[in-house]
Structure formats: C-alpha cells, structure tokens
Amino acid sequence: MGMVSGKTALVTGGASGIGKATTLLLAREGAAGVLVADLNLAGAQAVAAEIEASGVPAAAMAVDVRDQDQVRAMVAEAVSRFGRLDCAVNCAGVAPAGAPFADLTDEYWEANISINLTGLRHCMTHEIRAMRASGGSIVNIASGAGLEGVELRGGYVAAKHGVVGATKTAAIDHAREGVRVNALCPGLILTPMTEAGVASGRLNIEELCPMGRAGRPEEVAEAAVWLCSERASFVTGAAIPIDGGHIAW
Ligand SMILES: NC(=O)c1ccc[n+]([C@@H]2O[C@H](COP(=O)([O-])OP(=O)(O)OC[C@H]3O[C@@H](n4cnc5c(N)ncnc54)[C@H](O)[C@@H]3O)[C@@H](O)[C@H]2O)c1
Numbered sequence: 001m002g003m004v005s006g007k008t009a010l011v012t013g014g015a016s017g018i019g020k021a022t023t024l025l026l027a028r029e030g031a032a033g034v035l036v037a038d039l040n041l042a043g044a045q046a047v048a049a050e051i052e053a054s055g056v057p058a059a060a061m062a063v064d065v066r067d068q069d070q071v072r073a074m075v076a077e078a079v080s081r082f083g084r085l086d087c088a089v090n091c092a093g094v095a096p097a098g099a100p101f102a103d104l105t106d107e108y109w110e111a112n113i114s115i116n117l118t119g120l121r122h123c124m125t126h127e128i129r130a131m132r133a134s135g136g137s138i139v140n141i142a143s144g145a146g147l148e149g150v151e152l153r154g155g156y157v158a159a160k161h162g163v164v165g166a167t168k169t170a171a172i173d174h175a176r177e178g179v180r181v182n183a184l185c186p187g188l189i190l191t192p193m194t195e196a197g198v199a200s201g202r203l204n205i206e207e208l209c210p211m212g213r214a215g216r217p218e219e220v221a222e223a224a225v226w227l228c229s230e231r232a233s234f235v236t237g238a239a240i241p242i243d244g245g246h247i248a249w
Pocket of ligand 1: 012014016019039043092144193
C-alpha cells in the first residue's frame with residue numbers, strides 16, 4: 001500500500017523540478033488523482049500524461065498563482081474532478097537574479113513577492129477552504145532562504161521567510177479543523193532553476209553543500225509525500241530543512 005493511497009492531490013509548479021518529482025511520487029505512492037498545475041501548460045500536460053500512462057487519474061491545468069481567480073478555479077477543478085482535495089503541494093516559484101539590497105529593482109521585488117509569497121497565500125487560502133470540512137495536508141516549498149539570509153537575493157529571502165511565517169500561522173489557525181500545514185526548506189537542488197548557476201560556478205557546491213553534492217528533486221519529493229501522508233499525522237507548523245546539512249554548517 002502506498003503512502004498516500006486513495007488520497008487526491010494537487011501540485012503547483014508541477015511541470016518541472018521539485019514539483020514534477022513530487023507529482024510523480026504522489027502517483028507512485030497510490031494517489032487516487034493528481035492535478036498538475038503550472039504556468040507552463042505544455043509541461044504540466046506532459047507530466048499528467050506520464051501519470052495517466054501509469055494508470056493513475058491525472059489532469060493538467062494552466063494556472064498563474066498570482067491570479068486569485070485562477071487559483072480558486074484550480075482548487076475547484078481538483079475537487080470536482082476527484083471528489084475532494086486531501087493534499088496540496090505548493091511548489092510554484094521563481095528565483096530571479098538580484099543585487100545588493102539597496103539596488104534591488106521594484107520589478108525584482110514584485111516578482112518575488114507576487115509569485116513566491118502572495119501566490120502561495122492564494123493557494124493556501126483556497127486549499128484550506130476546500131479541506132477544512134474533512135481535513136487535509138498542505139506542503140509549502142519554501143527554501144533555506146526562508147531560514148537564513150542569502151547575499152544578493154533580498155526579495156527571494158523576504159518572500160521565503162514570509163512563506164515560513166505564513167505556514168506556521170496557518171498551521172495553528174487550522175489545526176483543530178484537521179488541516180496540517182508544513183514547509184520544506186530545500187538547500188541547493190539540481191533543477192532548471194539552479195542548473196545554470198551551478199554550471200557557471202555562481203552556486204558553489206563546495207561552499208553550499210556539506211555532503212559535497214547538490215540534492216535531487218526526488219529527495220525533496222520524498223519529504224513532501226511523507227508530509228502529505230498519515231505517517232506525518234502529528235507534524236504541523238514545521239519548517240524542515242532538506243539540504244544535506246547546509247543549515248547545520
Ligand atoms: N532548486 C533549488 O535549489 C531550490 C531550493 C530551495 C527552494 N526551491 C523552491 O522550490 C520550488 C520549485 O523550484 P524548482 O527548483 O523545482 O524550480 P523549477 O523552475 O524547475 O520549477 C518551478 C515551476 O514553477 C512554475 N511557475 C513559476 N511561476 C509560476 C506562476 N506564477 N504560476 C504557476 N506556476 C509558476 C514554473 O513554470 C516551473 O514549472 C520553488 O518555490 C523554489 O523557490 C528550489
């Protein structure tokens with residue numbers, strides 16, 4: 001029996017990287033249906049097709065998490081298609097190049113806050129409303145940048161600290177409704193978001209990774225699916241590093 005047998009799920013940012021790996025693992029671990037939501041519809045459709053080919057019901061949907069109406073429609077689609085929403089993993093995010101704090105542009109700041117923080121708030125709001133009658137589990141993909149400062153990344157760090165704070169508060173507010181809300185704080189994970197930075201040496205594995213290697217998206221997905229499952233039944237309001245020891249360094 002899989003870890004999330006019979007549960008229904010949606011994953012934002014499900015077309016790529018950590019979201020894609022999480023979506024595929026939810027399906028392998030017995031999910032009864034998975035909605036793959038992403039700005040990149042073609043990518044989401046490819047992931048949904050891979051899941052359907054394995055015999056698990058799946059659907060793809062184009063969603064911009066900045067737009068609350070689209071997020072509301074995403075949650076409604078998951079509920080109407082699969083009957084209810086048990087699990088949601090919020091991975092959609094961006095990490096644009098920054099600058100020293102006093103030189104950050106408004107565009108850079110706005111991109112980080114509108115997608116990484118306000119977009120996630122939209123998702124949590126409508127996911128919790130769908131879950132509060134029967135319970136559920138939400139996993140927010142924050143970042144190590146939600147736990148510590150990172151040079152030249154002021155907007156990203158502010159947004160991800162906001163994600164950790166929103167996670168803790170939503171967890172408390174909805175604990176008695178059976179909705180668990182947790183955050184994962186990945187260190188350097190090899191995905192399309194980081195591949196160029198690693199290749200150019202800007203993201204230095206020797207400096208960032210005590211284990212001497214970056215993480216794989218599948219290693220974050222394992223924790224996300226565990227948090228979705230009943231095996232994590234007493235875990236809520238946590239912000240868990242998945243970073244090969246980086247934050248302990
Ligand atoms: N890769 C890392 O090292 C790392 C480390 C810590 C945290 N994270 C976080 O993990 C999450 C996933 O990142 P990833 O590394 O898999 O990156 P990725 O670029 O592979 O995937 C991000 C996905 O989010 C989607 N997306 C972007 N903006 C969106 C929007 N407005 N609405 C809907 N979808 C949108 C993209 O289309 C893409 O499919 C992000 O929140 C990121 O900040 C990544």
